Amino acid sequence: MGQIVRVSCEGCGKSEELHIGGGMMDCDFDSIISGMSDQQKDNLREAMHLGAKDFSINRHPCQCQSCGSFYTGSKVSFFLDGEKKAVWSRCPSCTSFKRRLLNKEGTTPCSECGEKVNVQMLGFWD
Ligand SMILES: [Zn+2]
């Protein structure tokens, strides 16, 4: 079951509602890769053809280090040749890969203003 959280910065007042964790639909490969860029989808499909298995997805509250926006970072994990691999989604606003994970204790400083970013539980999805 996934969680709905509100991520808000005490300094600049920026706030976003994010869906994190995993949901029921996540067993389906197409839904797992739906948040990925075309390039990443190709890479994941190729990995699957090479015998990758145990695909799973998890979503984390992230702050983009390029444009400062809050977004849900999707992390797709899988095993290939006995090794655990992971592919991360990009910032939906500016497509940067530079991100910082926001921890749920709300102690991660905002990359824009340096103040605390609070992560507040709102409920569940799925
Ligand atoms: Zn801020």
Ligand SMILES: [Zn+2]
């Ligand atoms: Zn960005």
